[in-house]
Amino acid sequence: MAQPRSLIAPLSRFGASVVTGPKSDLPRFTSLSYQTIRCATNKSDTKKKKKGRSTFICHDLKRADQFSLVDAMHYIRAFEVGRNPSSSKYEMHVHLKTIKNGPVVRNRMRLPHPVKTDIRICVICPADSKAAIEARAAGATLVGEDEIFNQVKEGIVEFDRCICYIESLQKLNKAGLGRILGPKGLMPSTKTGTVVTQVGPAVRNMTGGSEYREKVGVIRMAIGQLGFTPEEMQNNIKAFMDTLKKDIGQLSDRVSKDIHEVVLSSTNGPGFTLSGEFRGPNSVSPKELSGPL
Template sequence: MAFVGKRLKKAYTGVNRDKAISLTDAVKLIKAGATAKFDETIEVAMNLGIDPRHADQNVRGVVQMPNGTGKTVRVAVFAKGDKADEAKKAGAEFVGGDDLADQITGGMMDFDRVIAAPDMMMVVGKLGKVLGPRGLMPNPKLGTVTPNVAQAVKDAKGGSVEFRAEKAGIIQAGIGKASFSEEALVGNITAFIQAIAKAKPAGAKGTYIQKISISSTMGPGVKVDPSTVTL
């Protein structure tokens, strides 16, 4: 049997892992149990009634967290001329073209998001084998291929969260920090779930949102009753 420390035992206090409760009550429990020595990330996991192996059942997109994520996001932008200047002013850590591509090919991966102006996709396309497996390849559907690179940089740093269903139809993402207020976390989680609901694919049959749970980095998961979330 795995060893369970005092901190984790305390975190489990009051948590019935088999019972789904309201979102508000779940957030209260998660915050109370997030007692690690660092600011734990609050994560949401959702089981969807889809089969991502079918093209008409893919769920992917991006949603802006109304209260930010509490995470520092480092951005690389492929742009030139005025757009490159705009990206730098917006706060992008890395901006360039072929020179930036060469750095990435050489192993430089000190960024969390990649944004590209449409006219730079010929350059970015060559990095598919490097960026693709890491989920960093720019995509118009995610707003990371756009003529407005400055706004995309601001959105990324302001709290945009990308989501994509895994093979088992599970979506998970970090949406905030334990130090956030209950109201801020409820607002972020609601925005995330609403975005998933709106992204329901035409090929999905039966119950779409099957399970929702939230947890902190070092704490137990708490099931959320989907009916308590405003969609």
């Protein structure tokens, strides 16, 4: 039998130690404990979310050039040279000081000098009724009920304005044309004054009438033909502004709307802020601003 001393010598050549340490009482696969360190954040350093504006932006008019009516018409006509006079119109843009989520201004009026007289008017009423006779005599181009409903459902909309006789309103609602006529602004309703009891006067009033509606704090409307004289334009602008001020005055006292800027432009021309003057000291003669371009 080999001696213990003789076995130790070979092991020492391979670096193996024969001295064993004390035995640990811990399990072999015990996980190490750790500590979570939490840092307190400074709430004052967090960025606060900016609140959006509750009103539309109105630029300072002191920095803007302002023009008399004659001067604005003079420049606009220069931009419209070579265009088809029948397809270009003078346009009004009225910027309002108003809140974003408030009620909007909308109305229809007849200008002293109508801009568009070839409007196709549709009247929804029984085809053989007294209202139909009045509508045709007043100049309506399309009169009836079921035949009009069928055309609209097929996508045929050959009219620019639509009036509904009050006795035909229930039948119109049952036809379900709101999804077609609504986006086009042609669906009759009591709010817009297109559901009437007197068809004849309504058609005559709508012929040559103009509609306007506030959108994003601005009211836009065609105000005249390029062949209008400055005097005719002045009459139309005055009538429009008077009606607009009445509409604003009829709103609730809790709603604040004020006219901030009045701009005259055209279909293809730029806009010119009006100063409220008819003619400046260096303006051209108003006689030069009427007739063909």
